[in-house]
Amino acid sequence: MSALVEQGTAADRPVTVRTLVERSARILEAARVPDPRVDAELLVGHVLDASRGRVQSLSVTDAPVSAEEAVAIAEVVERRAAREPLQHILGVAWFRTLELSVGPGVFVPRPETESVAQIAIDAVRAVVPADRPPLAVDLGTGSGALALSIASEVPHAEVVGVENSPRAFVWAKENLARTGVQNARLVFADLADALPDLDGRVDVVVSNPPYVPIGAIPRDPEVRLFDPEAALYGGQDGLDVVRRVSATARRLLREGGTVVIEHGELQGESIRALLTADGFRAASTQRDLTGRDRTTTALR
Incomplete structure (x- = not known):
């Protein structure tokens, strides 16, 4: 029996929420889990069907x-x-205003990607009104985090999420239904040749592609052991899929359209050079909330 239960079940020491939170936090701290107290409260709340605030009150x-x-x-x-x-x-990940279903087979969206979403959202909002709604495409949508954030926060836009992993596509479809957004759709296709019917018509292309070099091993066990390898590794230099994103973005985007790409903190210079060589202009790299290079944008 777990020490978490065994140490608190004597008749003279009833098990309480406080006892379980404190002991859970110590167990998680010993396992080197980041933010052990937060996770302990969330896990207790998960079992008790209570919010974190309610757990704190209990x-x-x-x-x-x-x-x-x-x-x-x-x-x-x-x-x-x-x-x-x-x-x-x-069973859920919180991303901006959304609560997304996640699990085995799909990349868990990270807080740092929220700044990528903001840049894409701002670019979509900046589209000058024309005879049609702004059109955005998320290449490699995974759980749908980027596509659904854009769709929910820019409700007058049309958004397409592209994914080629059958397991991830199931999660994306569930999240499309879960969020209830009406201005997004999902397409099962490889990003390299997806959406030929939209060539030259898209206003914003966004992507969080796999960008970890094959020789690099992610530090966090949660990433290394549980995220799909196809969502992590991008070839010897980490940029194999980024190159395909660049080529597809150039095909899809209208003149003056924007490409937004998430990447590792040391890849900004390489991606700016890659996009410039592919014919994009005004390539620029922005930092996330931790001060690390995270997103590179460019204009078609």
């Missing part, structure tokens, strides 16, 4: 927990201590 009042709930909490804490992604255990 902790203050020393609310009791049933034996069955204590066992269930112990089980999810053990999974997290083994470095299974928190989002897989909860």
Whole structure:
């Protein structure tokens, strides 16, 4: 039996929310999980069907927990201590204003990608009104995080998400239904030859492609052990898929359209050179909220 349960089940020491949160946080800290207290509160809330704020309130009042709930909490804490992604255990990932379904087979959207979404959203909003709505394409949409964020935050735009992984495409379809956005659609296709019917008509192309060089091993076990390899690795220099994104973006974008690409913090210069060589202009790299180079944009 887990120490999380065993140490708190004596008759004279009833198991409480506070006890379980504190012990869960210590277990996760020992496993070197980032933000162990936050994860502990979220995991307890997951089992109790309570928000994190509600868990904090229940902790203050020393609310009791049933034996069955204590066992269930112990089980999810053990999974997290083994470095299974928190989002897989909860079944959701929060991205900007959205709550997305995620799990095995799809890349878990990261907070740093929210700044990429903002740049793409701003570019879509800046489209000068014409005889049609602004048109944006997300190449390699994965869970749909970028495409659905654009669609939900720019409701007058039309958005297309492209994905070629069958498992990821299932998650994207679920999230399209979950969010209820009406101005987005999904296409199952390889990004290299997707959407020929839209050639020269797209206003913004955005992508968070795989960009980790094959020889580089992600530090975090959650990434290394659980994210799909196809969503991580981009060839010897990490830029194989970026090159395909650039070629497809040049084909899809209208004159003056914008391409927005997420990348690693050391790849900005290489991607600016790549886009310039492909005929784009005004290539520029922006930093994320941590001060790291994260996004490169350019104009068709």
